[in-house]
Amino acid sequence: MPIRPQAYRPETELLTLGDGFFDPVAPADFPETRLRFRNDRAAAQVGLDALTDDEWTRHFGRFEPLADTLPQPFALRYHGHQFRSYNPDLGDGRGFTFAQMRDDRGRLMDLGTKGSGQTPWSRAGDGRLTLKGGVREILATEMLEALNVPTSRTLSLIETGEQLQRGDEPSPTRSAVLVRLNHSHVRIGSFQRLAYHRDEAALRKLVGYTLRNLYDEDSDDPVRLLDLVVGRTARLAARYMAAGFVHGVLNSDNINVTGESFDYGPWRFAPTWDPAFTAAYFDHQGLYAFGRQPEAIHWDVMQLAVALRQIADSDPLVAALDQFGPRYQPEVTQAILWRLGVRPRDPDTDQTLVQATERALRASGVGIDRFFFDAFGGALPETYAEPWAEVRAALASYEPRKDRSHPYWSGEPCSMLIDEVEAIWAPIADQDDWTLLNAKVTAIRNMGEALAE
Numbered sequence: 001m002p003i004r005p006q007a008y009r010p011e012t013e014l015l016t017l018g019d020g021f022f023d024p025v026a027p028a029d030f031p032e033t034r035l036r037f038r039n040d041r042a043a044a045q046v047g048l049d050a051l052t053d054d055e056w057t058r059h060f061g062r063f064e065p066l067a068d069t070l071p072q073p074f075a076l077r078y079h080g081h082q083f084r085s086y087n088p089d090l091g092d093g094r095g096f097t098f099a100q101m102r103d104d105r106g107r108l109m110d111l112g113t114k115g116s117g118q119t120p121w122s123r124a125g126d127g128r129l130t131l132k133g134g135v136r137e138i139l140a141t142e143m144l145e146a147l148n149v150p151t152s153r154t155l156s157l158i159e160t161g162e163q164l165q166r167g168d169e170p171s172p173t174r175s176a177v178l179v180r181l182n183h184s185h186v187r188i189g190s191f192q193r194l195a196y197h198r199d200e201a202a203l204r205k206l207v208g209y210t211l212r213n214l215y216d217e218d219s220d221d222p223v224r225l226l227d228l229v230v231g232r233t234a235r236l237a238a239r240y241m242a243a244g245f246v247h248g249v250l251n252s253d254n255i256n257v258t259g260e261s262f263d264y265g266p267w268r269f270a271p272t273w274d275p276a277f278t279a280a281y282f283d284h285q286g287l288y289a290f291g292r293q294p295e296a297i298h299w300d301v302m303q304l305a306v307a308l309r310q311i312a313d314s315d316p317l318v319a320a321l322d323q324f325g326p327r328y329q330p331e332v333t334q335a336i337l338w339r340l341g342v343r344p345r346d347p348d349t350d351q352t353l354v355q356a357t358e359r360a361l362r363a364s365g366v367g368i369d370r371f372f373f374d375a376f377g378g379a380l381p382e383t384y385a386e387p388w389a390e391v392r393a394a395l396a397s398y399e400p401r402k403d404r405s406h407p408y409w410s411g412e413p414c415s416m417l418i419d420e421v422e423a424i425w426a427p428i429a430d431q432d433d434w435t436l437l438n439a440k441v442t443a444i445r446n447m448g449e450a451l452a453e
Contacts, residue, residue, distance in 0.1 A: 008047030009102035010069035013213050014110075020202060021190075022074035025096050028117030028127065030177070032161035033061030036131075036434065037138055041445075042153040042181050045103045060179045061158040063116065069099040075119035079196055080189030080253025081303055083287055088196055090189060090253050091121025094128060097185055108213045110185050111155065114178040114263075128164055131157075131174035132425055133265075135437060139424070140264040141180075142441050143416045146448030147243040148338055150236055152182040152262035168281075174429075183260045184214050188229075188304045189253035195307035203311050214258050222312040225257070226305055227320040232259025233301050234324050237294040238331035242339050244270045244368035248279030250288045250296040252303045269416050273361035273368060294332075298324045339451070341376035342398035353394040363387045373413035376451075377404050401453070408450035414443050 014022070035057050043049040048066075051059065058064045063073060075092035082090075096119065099111040114137070115129025134157040144151040156179040163172035186206070194203045208220035215228050236259045240247065247254070248266040256262060268279035275291020283289070288296050301324060305317045330347065336354045337344055344350050361371060364387055374381055377400035380392045408414075424440055427433035 006047075007044070007104065008067075010067060011100040011102060011108060012069060013108060013209070014070060014074065014097060014100055017205065017209055020077075020199075021206070022076050022097070023091075023120050025073050025075045025119045026117070027063040027073060027096075027113075028160075028177075030061065030160035030162065030175075032159070033057045034159040034161070035061070035156075036134075036159050036176070037154065037157040037437075039153060039155050039181075042155050045105075046101045046109060046181065056156065057158060060156040061160070061177060063098060063113075066099045066101075066111075069101060070097065073098050073113070073116070075121060076185055076190065077121070077193060078187050078189035078253055079193040080187065080251050081192075081300070082251045082253070083283075084299075086192075087253075088193070089121075089123060090193075092119055093122040093125055094119070098179070103181075106216075107183050110182050112152075112180050112182055112185050112262075114180065115160075115175065116177050126164065128160075128162065128175050129178055130164055130166060130169060131159055131176040132169060132429070134176040134178045135425055135428065136267070136421060137178055137180075137264045138437070139416055139421060139440065139444075140267050142444045143269070144243060144245060144261060146414075146444050146451065147239075147245075148335070148451065149239040149243050149245065150232075150258075150260045152180040152260060155179045155181045180262065182256070182262050183258045184210075184256050185262075186210055186214070186257050187253050188255050188257065188300055188307075189251075190257075191304055191307040192252060195310050198310065200311050203307070207308070207311070210257055222308040223316045223320055226301075226308055226317055227323070229257050229259065229304060230301055230320055230324050231327055232257075233297050234294075234327040235259055235331045236261060237297045238328055238335045240293050241290075241332055242335035244273070244290075246270055246277060246279040246288070246290045247293065248283065248288060250293060250300065252300040255297060255300045257304075268418055269368075271367055271417055272365050273358065275362075294328055298328075338401075339372045339376075340378065340395070340398075341400055341402055341451075342378045342395065343401045345398065349394075349397075353391070353398070356390040356394055360387045360391050367413075367415070369413040369415040373409075376400075376409070377402070402451075406450040408446050414447040416440075416444075 040049045073096035075096045077091045079088045095113040097110050103109050118127035138154045141154045160175045162175035164175050165171045207222050211217045211219045246268045254263050266280040270277040270290045277290040305321045333350045333354045378395045378398045424436045
């Protein structure tokens with residue numbers, strides 16, 4: 001295949017865990033494979049951007065193995081808390097890990113799937129993904145990447161020619177298979193499963209695998225692992241808030257140990273700074289509401305600490321876990337200052353600005369995307385009257401981290417609210433017209449360039 005040998009660095013590290021961690025599976029034999037989206041920007045980071053469309057479809061629609069990496073797909077085994085109820089019957093039910101490789105930063109990356117067929121963990125599901133679900137995942141990952149949230153990348157979306165029945169979409173609806181590029185699919189739930197089975201040897205093995213391959217540390221210390229996961233997940237929670245993003249299903253099987261967001265189902269971007277805003281229609285108690293996401297992620301990390309308790313003493317685990325709050329606070333301050341486009345000053349001054357911003361956003365009802373667009377660089381327009389006086393005064397002492405010369409700033413803020421998602425999907429559903437999706441991806445990436453360092 002026409003890969004770029006200097007950039008393509010295949011790996012097989014997953015195999016070192018042994019077959020107790022996964023099940024070999026076969027992909028579905030789809031009626032057709034129509035390429036709908038290929039992310040060459042992400043593919044270039046792992047040396048796969050030179051694939052022809054035909055080769056791309058064979059690898060990411062028919063799952064012909066890539067050279068020198070995993071010999072076949074593997075469905076990972078894990079457990080997890082779902083809305084705080086423990087479920088021991090989980091695992092990759094409509095996806096698998098297809099390949100591993102190094103990216104241009106040297107990180108071990110997985111190619112994982114969604115909608116690739118049934119596995120031993122499908123639990124009577126069909127193992128499929130709706131085309132609309134795939135389109136939504138493209139939009140989520142592109143937007144989050146632009147907003148500086150650590151996220152999986154949607155590498156590929158291929159329509160598969162099946163008609164699916166779903167209770168939450170007009171049916172029958174079109175089907176697809178998605179491939180994501182992710183810095184690990186090892187979840188908190190991966191450790192929970194081993195603790196549930198009281199398999200201490202496997203727990204230690206997974207700790208060592210994670211530290212060596214995902215954190216580049218020659219260690220097998222479970223306390224060190226927890227400390228690193230606390231830091232990464234605190235950063236993730238903070239950047240969700242600055243982005244105005246609501247994941248919707250922050251179960252412990254949806255939190256991986258690298259703190260990189262993935263697996264987007266009923267996600268939403270909050271229109272305004274409303275802590276009670278929820279994404280999932282079935283989240284009746286608001287467990288994963290916008291303002292409760294840091295708490296939810298902290299709770300999930302607590303379950304990792306509980307699992308690691310089988311191979312480590314409690315006191316150092318508790319001490320590491322207790323650092324989530326102290327790490328979250330500077331992370332959310334930094335994330336909001338980044339989106340404001342200003343350089344940090346000192347911790348107290350920065351925190352004062354961030355707290356004032358949150359209060360004004362909540363009290364005013366101004367749109368999150370509108371505000372950060374208008375305030376970027378620190379010059380809040382005079383049209384922002386009360387309750388913005390404190391924010392304007394605080395911003396006056398900050399230096400911009402980047403000017404507003406990029407063409408993006410001469411237009412309107414790029415957003416991704418639910419009405420726009422539906423507007424992008426409608427022409428795809430009705431006329432097979434992908435123009436709005438392609439234009440939106442271009443607009444999102446344009447915003448990302450304007451915001452980036």
